[in-house]
């Protein structure tokens with residue numbers, strides 16, 4: 001799994017992350033290149049989780065109760081779309097700039 005830094009735009013492996021803080025949905029990682037703190041959008045993480053559990057629940061209900069598929073099938077489809085969209089939009093966001101930031105001192109594009 002490869003991540004892209006929202007600050008220096010370099011990609012790095014999740015295994016190279018030396019430092020992280022927080023737990024669960026609010027976990028933040030430190031970029032190994034520029035030491036900026038990066039985190040996920042909490043709303044999108046939440047939407048992904050709701051979509052996943054909602055879809056699984058609807059699929060399970062639809063599997064065991066046959067006469068509710070007119071409700072559960074659209075719910076499953078919506079859940080899949082919700083997961084897909086939140087996955088596409090879920091990029092790392094810059095939480096905190098590095099202390100010694102070379103990009104803000106010199107060579108600003």
Ligand SMILES: [Zn+2]
Pocket residue numbers: 005006007008009010031032033034035036
């Ligand atoms: Zn970086």
